[in-house]
Amino acid sequence: MVSTEDLGARTGELIKAGRLFFERGWVPATAGNFSARLDERHLVITASGRHKGELDADGFLVVGLEGEVLSPGRKPSAETALHLQLYRREPSLGSVLHTHSRTATLLSRLSPGGVVLEGYEVLKALSGVETHETRLEVPVFPNDQDIPRLAARVEEYMRERPGLHGYLIEGHGLYTWGRTVADARRHVEAFEFLFECELEMRRLKR
Ligand SMILES: CSC[C@@H](O)[C@@H](O)C(=O)COP(=O)(O)O
Numbered sequence: 001m002v003s004t005e006d007l008g009a010r011t012g013e014l015i016k017a018g019r020l021f022f023e024r025g026w027v028p029a030t031a032g033n034f035s036a037r038l039d040e041r042h043l044v045i046t047a048s049g050r051h052k053g054e055l056d057a058d059g060f061l062v063v064g065l066e067g068e069v070l071s072p073g074r075k076p077s078a079e080t081a082l083h084l085q086l087y088r089r090e091p092s093l094g095s096v097l098h099t100h101s102r103t104a105t106l107l108s109r110l111s112p113g114g115v116v117l118e119g120y121e122v123l124k125a126l127s128g129v130e131t132h133e134t135r136l137e138v139p140v141f142p143n144d145q146d147i148p149r150l151a152a153r154v155e156e157y158m159r160e161r162p163g164l165h166g167y168l169i170e171g172h173g174l175y176t177w178g179r180t181v182a183d184a185r186r187h188v189e190a191f192e193f194l195f196e197c198e199l200e201m202r203r204l205k206r
């Protein structure tokens with residue numbers, strides 16, 4: 001049985017993240033989706049098509065790890081399978097956040113082979129990273145309207161390369177995650193900063 005206290009707490013954190021991301025221009029229109037783990041088998045996720053800067057409790061629903069909808073009458077995010085793939089493979093995972101910033105969108109289109117981030121102090125905002133000398137690879141997957149197929153592709157990649165902090169989908173956006181909503185939110189902020197630096201570096205070098 002899902003605790004209503006946990007559901008309220010996680011929903012509140014995701015609502016706050018949505019407001020922040022919208023103010024920063026990272027979830028334009030109804031783009032993006034957010035989730036948080038409630039227990040070993042359940043998560044709360046945004047309903048499909050909601051404006052992520054104006055979320056309230058009605059904008060969320062509970063789903064099981066196999067995708068079963070436990071909030072009747074509500075339609076989960078169209079990209080739920082990408083969230084489930086991450087929760088299934090990592091029991092300590094507490095939150096997944098997906099954004100559509102202009103910077104991530106542009107950078108992903110310029111780097112179909114993946115983005116390498118290194119030499120930035122802010123890399124240390126990513127859990128487990130302890131030095132700016134880290135070489136962090138962010139894969140870019142081709143966009144796909146078949147979300148289960150895209151999720152299978154991500155799973156295949158992650159099996160070969162554990163320890164990923166996030167990935168880009170080409171022309172689409174960022175997926176990142178963490179042990180808590182606060183960790184995942186910090187990762188979104190760090191990636192956005194790093195992507196801005198990287199894009200600007202490329203402009204300056206031209
Ligand atoms: C408004 S375009 C963005 C969508 O196509 C999708 O990529 C997205 O991030 C939001 O979908 P949603 O079903 O609301 O979770």
Ligand SMILES: [Zn+2]
Pocket residue numbers: 031032033079098100172173
């Ligand atoms: Zn999306």
